[in-house]
Amino acid sequence: GEDVEQSLFLSVREGDSSVINCTYTDSSSTYLYWYKQEPGAGLQLLTYIFSNMDMKQDQRLTVLLNKKDKHLSLRIADTQTGDSAIYFCAEKPLFSGSARQLTFGSGTQLTVLP
């Protein structure tokens, strides 16, 4: 079955770049997602990438995918205190059907220090 792993904690200084890493095990074509969860809130979709892509950029966010190593990263440029949150990596195999769920990683708690 699918498995998604992340490191649990990351601390950065305000203004620095943050890089949050994720590995997955599914060998089929798959969609990969990054979600953000602020305290007391639900999960917010930040971005997603299909496994035939290497990179996707959206403003301060850059997603890099190494398909050979099944490694996904989320880079946040110029990290701000408002970026402090838990970031979840998730994946969903292509052709798995709409009822098949996303598999989430354990989440990475990003703390931005002043």
Next chain:
Amino acid sequence: DTAVSQTPKYLVTQMGNDKSIKCEQNLGHDTMYWYKQDSKKFLKIMFSYNNKELIINETVPNRFSPKSPDKAHLNLHINSLELGDSAVYFCASSLDGYYGYTFGSGTRLTVV
């Protein structure tokens, strides 16, 4: 308008009680989900449901049951609540399952 709304936001109840959490989405999505988030923030799928199939995570006790009166609603019923059921429960919906899910803000259930 809130896209996926859950009620109540907080629920405190005694062991052995039966309770329900309601979820509604106004996005026109076809599939809805329930996730449980434990104290370590780990997210575990409980159910996914569209008009064609209900998929139940086999690890979910049968005290938990989803009820869908229509495509826009997926409620969660829990019988004989136990201390270990304390968690945050999230409802989510998706159009086709691939372009991301929209989550509700969660229901924090505390069983005492």
